[in-house]
Amino acid sequence: MENDRKTYYIAVESGEISRSETSSTWSFKIMATDEEITELRSLFNQNYANEWKNFIRAHIPFVEYHHDNENNAIDEKLKTIYQAIHRLGDAQAKQHIEEMGILSEDPLA
Template sequence: MDELKKTYYIDVGNGQISQSSTASTWSFKIQANDEEITQLRELFDQNYSTEWKNFFRAHVPYVQYHYDRENDDYDNTTQQVYGMIYKLGDDEAKSHIESMDILPEQS
């Protein structure tokens, strides 16, 4: 049984999910059920946690960005966020994400 999908407005930059289009700025409009929103929220929370790890790691000058596992984790989670938004988003969201060329090629 499909759960009822609701409209949400997403701002990836600050990890904000809202049902109000006027409450704050947003970049993407999606249709999602409660489970999908929970998954998206968990991805945003995961990136928030990784950002703190990156902040502390940034004070270790001998670790270069491309050798830093936390940066890889952050990049991977960000890609998952955009993948979910692409899957759940309206045509404008899909078009914008395609133009970003952030997702792996779909086969």
């Protein structure tokens, strides 16, 4: 299975997954199988859908952030994305995510 892994470059902010190191600005380098990339792409797509829901909800001014389900969904999905990148990432990616302090004690949890 290790032989099936390919290098990918990830930009969390834009949801980009690229095989080219120079095609765009990226934040994390990972090694993943086709299946793992499909799962990561699905997480990014789910987060994008949540962001649209949040955009629509943002026009309802009386809902506070900490009572906003769409914001909670985005936060949880981003945490799941960072957990996946931590699991698949190179040493630098793992260190950066750990320094962000957004993961639970167990990065696979």
